[in-house]
Amino acid sequence: MGDFIDSDDDYFDHDSDDDPELPEIDDQGPNEGFVKVITKESLLAAQREDLRKVMEVLSLKEHHARTLLIHYRWDVDKLLTVLVEKGKDDLCAKAGVTSGEHDNFAPSKFSSMVMCIVCIEEVPANEVTTMDCGHYFCNSCWTEHFIVKINEGQSKRIRCMEHQCQAICDEAKVRILVNARDPKLAEKFDRFLLESYIEDNRKVKWCPSVPHCGNAIRVDDVELCEVECACGLQFCFSCSSDAHSPCSCLMWELWSKKCRDDSETVNWITVHSKPCPKCNKSVEKNGGCNLVICVCGQAFCWLCGGATGREHTYAGIAGHSCGRYKEEKEQKAECAKRDLLRYIHYHNRYKAHTDSFELETNLKTTIQEKISRLEERESTNKDFSWVTDGLYRLFRSRRILSYSYPFTFYMFGDERFNNHMTKEEREIKKNLFEDQQQQFEANVEKLSSILEEPFDQFSEDKVVKLRMDIINLSTVTDKLCEKLYECIENDLLGTLQWSTRKIAPYKSKGVDKASELIVCTDMKLYHTEKDSSKDGMCIITHMPITCVLTLLYVRIYFLFFFPNIVVVEEKLEINNTNKSLKSY
Amino acid sequence: MANSNLPRRIIKETQRLLSEPAPGISASPSEDNMRYFNVMILGPTQSPYEGGVFKLELFLPEEYPMAAPKVRFLTKIYHPNIDKLGRICLDILKDKWSPALQIRTVLLSIQALLSAPNPDDPLSENIAKHWKSSEAEAVETAKEWTRLYASGA
Numbered sequence: 141m142g143d144f145i146d147s148d149d150d151y152f153d154h155d156s157d158d159d160p161e162l163p164e165i166d167d168q169g170p171n172e173g174f175v176k177v178i179t180k181e182s183l184l185a186a187q188r189e190d191l192r193k194v195m196e197v198l199s200l201k202e203h204h205a206r207t208l209l210i211h212y213r214w215d216v217d218k219l220l221t222v223l224v225e226k227g228k229d230d231l232c233a234k235a236g237v238t239s240g241e242h243d244n245f246a247p248s249k250f251s252s253m254v255m256c257i258v259c260i261e262e263v264p265a266n267e268v269t270t271m272d273c274g275h276y277f278c279n280s281c282w283t284e285h286f287i288v289k290i291n292e293g294q295s296k297r298i299r300c301m302e303h304q305c306q307a308i309c310d311e312a313k314v315r316i317l318v319n320a321r322d323p324k325l326a327e328k329f330d331r332f333l334l335e336s337y338i339e340d341n342r343k344v345k346w347c348p349s350v351p352h353c354g355n356a357i358r359v360d361d362v363e364l365c366e367v368e369c370a371c372g373l374q375f376c377f378s379c380s381s382d383a384h385s386p387c388s389c390l391m392w393e394l395w396s397k398k399c400r401d402d403s404e405t406v407n408w409i410t411v412h413s414k415p416c417p418k419c420n421k422s423v424e425k426n427g428g429c430n431l432v433i434c435v436c437g438q439a440f441c442w443l444c445g446g447a448t449g450r451e452h453t454y455a456g457i458a459g460h461s462c463g464r465y466k467e468e469k470e471q472k473a474e475c476a477k478r479d480l481l482r483y484i485h486y487h488n489r490y491k492a493h494t495d496s497f498e499l500e501t502n503l504k505t506t507i508q509e510k511i512s513r514l515e516e517r518e519s520t521n522k523d524f525s526w527v528t529d530g531l532y533r534l535f536r537s538r539r540i541l542s543y544s545y546p547f548t549f550y551m552f553g554d555e556r557f558n559n560h561m562t563k564e565e566r567e568i569k570k571n572l573f574e575d576q577q578q579q580f581e582a583n584v585e586k587l588s589s590i591l592e593e594p595f596d597q598f599s600e601d602k603v604v605k606l607r608m609d610i611i612n613l614s615t616v617t618d619k620l621c622e623k624l625y626e627c628i629e630n631d632l633l634g635t636l637q638w639s640t641r642k643i644a645p646y647k648s649k650g651v652d653k654a655s656e657l658i659v660c661t662d663m664k665l666y667h668t669e670k671d672s673s674k675d676g677m678c679i680i681t682h683m684p685i686t687c688v689l690t691l692l693y694v695r696i697y698f699l700f701f702f703p704n705i706v707v708v709e710e711k712l713e714i715n716n717t718n719k720s721l722k723s724y
Numbered sequence: 725m726a727n728s729n730l731p732r733r734i735i736k737e738t739q740r741l742l743s744e745p746a747p748g749i750s751a752s753p754s755e756d757n758m759r760y761f762n763v764m765i766l767g768p769t770q771s772p773y774e775g776g777v778f779k780l781e782l783f784l785p786e787e788y789p790m791a792a793p794k795v796r797f798l799t800k801i802y803h804p805n806i807d808k809l810g811r812i813c814l815d816i817l818k819d820k821w822s823p824a825l826q827i828r829t830v831l832l833s834i835q836a837l838l839s840a841p842n843p844d845d846p847l848s849e850n851i852a853k854h855w856k857s858s859e860a861e862a863v864e865t866a867k868e869w870t871r872l873y874a875s876g877a
């Protein structure tokens with residue numbers, strides 16, 4: 141039994157990042173290493189890295205590389221794919237990069253004065269700047285032009301002043317000229333260029349924390365995923381709201397809106413008041429039975445709100461039956477009420493779990509206290525990861541549990557999500573799902589309660605038993621959660637259209653934590669040794685094109701970045717075998 | 725006040741507009757504001773606007789020439805790229821403005837627009853529809869408007 145527990149410890153070791161001896165485990169997570177946090181400090185380096193790649197591969201100037209990257213939304217992979225498929229000229233033309241040199245326009249080196257056609261002045265040749273397109277104007281005119289464009293928010297693509305010239309101005313020249321006139325604005329220009337890396341980037345998003353933590357998150361695969369920023373916020377990379385799986389983005393959007401809109405109605409209902417059918421005054425229910433009496437003297441039925449006589453028992457009101465006779469109008473009202481009640485039903489459960497989640501976050505402190513008290517004791521076992529792991533499992537499950545209620549609400553009650561199911565099918569699937577949900581829920585509650593036990597006062601034997609209970613319960617909870625997701629993904633969402641179907645998949649180890657982005661400014665060596673092997677893996681696993689093309693692409697990719705292709709391909713193979721082994 | 729530090733370019737452009745005006749176009753700055761121009765464009769021959777004299781106002785904003793001049797028809801005109809308020813849909817007055825362009829080029833472009841209306845890039849939805857569904861009829865209306873509002877009286 142002891143062996144079983146020990147081997148399982150590793151299984152729950154989600155905190156392995158802290159363990160320097162087990163670097164392998166890091167790679168086991170489905171996406172770990174592919175989610176990076178970009179801080180203010182690393183933003184510049186991250187951008188430089190992409191710029192440098194493109195500049196090297198295409199031997200382009202920085203501003204051309206930037207224009208290309210902005211056009212391709214900083215997706216280097218995509219850009220290089222286009223390069224492979226269409227060639228450099230096509231690639232550049234698509235993004236409006238004109239790299240041809242037109243020296244013939246340049247002011248003659250022999251004349252000392254040249255005409256600037258913007259200010260219509262003769263200016264000394266050394267006070268003129270020529271862009272790559274060959275068009276030249278005086279420095280003062282350029283500066284004015286840049287200032288206007290930067291203030292218009294167009295830093296990312298300041299075009300040449302010549303009529304119908306599409307060329308983007310060389311940012312180094314922009315910087316020098318603007319800085320001479322207005323250093324503050326030059327800084328602003330640099331900031332705009334820098335932030336383009338986040339704002340125009342398909343794979344990068346600002347962390348939506350409020351107040352903002354200043355970080356951005358970069359993922360390698362933009363397919364729906366949830367990430368955790370270094371600030372601790374877990375959010376959906378797709379819609380930038382709090383992590384909401386197993387709800388789809390659409391479900392979550394609808395639900396949040398509904399909660400906002402209906403909060404008053406719900407509150408009103410939950411404080412147990414109803415309008416009197418005679419005078420419309422709000423009446424509170426104070427007794428146990430369903431007959432309520434307004435101050436105006438009118439008696440009515442609590443369940444349907446209809447006026448009644450006063451004669452009643454606990455079971456019914458004389459001469460009144462909620463369901464016996466109804467006008468069509470009343471039927472409709474009944475329907476709306478049923479919807480509302482349905483919403484309240486799910487909302488209450490959702491709310492209960494989010495409330496518990498908040499309460500349980502306090503557990504973290506108390507448990508830490510208990511652990512430190514235990515640590516002071518003379519004990520053979522100093523490893524308390526089982527408590528923290530259990531707690532972590534609880535947090536993770538509680539969150540999912542709470543979001544599973546809005547999911548149920550939409551999945552089984554909204555036309556948008558059940559269009560392919562017949563009523564009977566829906567009912568069967570609903571029962572199946574709710575059965576699993578209840579099992580999951582029961583285990584979460586059990587886990588919650590045993591984690592609250594005063595184990596710091598337990599005897600050694602009792603602690604060992606609790607340890608086993610928590611570990612076992614955590615495993616069961618994890619498995620149940622996985623099953624719940626399986627049911628959602630295969631039985632429920634599988635029948636729906638693609639767009640409404642997508643949810644972030646369940647990850648036993650939790651939402652992908654963004655690790656710090658390490659970029660080295662002295663690229664050449666570092667890149668080859670450390671980062672590229674990862675990049676290579678990323679390409680292999682995430683390129684959604686055919687194998688042949690992938691291989692060709694990878695070859696070309698490495699041809700550019702590696703002096704020794706053979707070594708790299710070996711590396712990749714190793715990575716692949718590792719991967720297939722791990723999936724067993 | 726507005727005239728005190730007028731850029732040399734504006735002065736030069738104004739001088740040239742006055743000394744060698746483009747055919748069918750006249751532009752003269754207002755007495756009290758050298759950035760405000762009274763403009764007259766003659767309807768181009770063989771266009772529905774032939775024989776008409778169209779008044780426009782042109783204003784050079786503070787950022788000129790880094791920003792485009794603001795131009796508007798004062799005379800009512802039936803044209804798919806000009807709306808009720810006389811605003812003109814012309815690319816060089818918007819995103820295609822280049823500081824290398826001048827008042828003269830802008831006015832010549834507007835004159836060209838009168839010769840070649842472009843109902844595919846309309847500012848006035850109704851007129852554009854009219855133009856596309858029955859051009860002959862639309863041209864008649866344009867001629868009628870020219871006679872009514874732009875007869876130069």
Ligand SMILES: [Zn+2]
Pocket residue numbers: 256257258259260261277278279280281282
């Ligand atoms: Zn100049």
Ligand SMILES: [Zn+2]
Pocket residue numbers: 271273274275300301302305306307
């Ligand atoms: Zn140019």
Ligand SMILES: [Zn+2]
Pocket residue numbers: 347348349353354355369370371372373
């Ligand atoms: Zn954050």
Ligand SMILES: [Zn+2]
Pocket residue numbers: 376377378379380381384388389392
């Ligand atoms: Zn989402």
Ligand SMILES: [Zn+2]
Pocket residue numbers: 416417418419420421434435436437438
């Ligand atoms: Zn009453």
Ligand SMILES: [Zn+2]
Pocket residue numbers: 427429430431452
């Ligand atoms: Zn009663």
Ligand SMILES: [Zn+2]
Pocket residue numbers: 441442443444445446460461462
């Ligand atoms: Zn009733």
